[in-house]
Amino acid sequence: MKATNKTEAQRIAYFGMKKMEKEGGYAFTEGTVSNWFNVVKEQDGTTYGVLLLEKRGVCNCPFWEENSEFGACKHIYWIREELAKEADFQSLTETDPRWLHGGGI
Secondary structure (H helix, E strand, C coil): CCCCCHHHHHHHHHHHHHHHHHHCCEEEEECCCCCEEEEEECCCCEEEEEEECCCCEEECCHHHHHCHHHCCCHHHHHHHHHHHHHHHHHCCCCCCHHHHCCCCC
């Protein structure tokens, strides 16, 4: 799907990421290169590579390839979201009530 502008591409990517979160069944692994991740759809094994840069990302999915000038896709957004959750969880201490409840109250 070709987006007509950056805002449209970002919206499509954002709602695609939300759908990924809702459906579940996705995992990521760290690649052999720094900031490189593989996003895997566990149901069928479809895998896309994501390279996270400071202000953008690169993905090899069809949406990103069609809209690379906008620098957005659901896989990039999803990886950033998952890494943020992981960093938040790791920053908790044992005395923090969120830690006792697995990161959320």
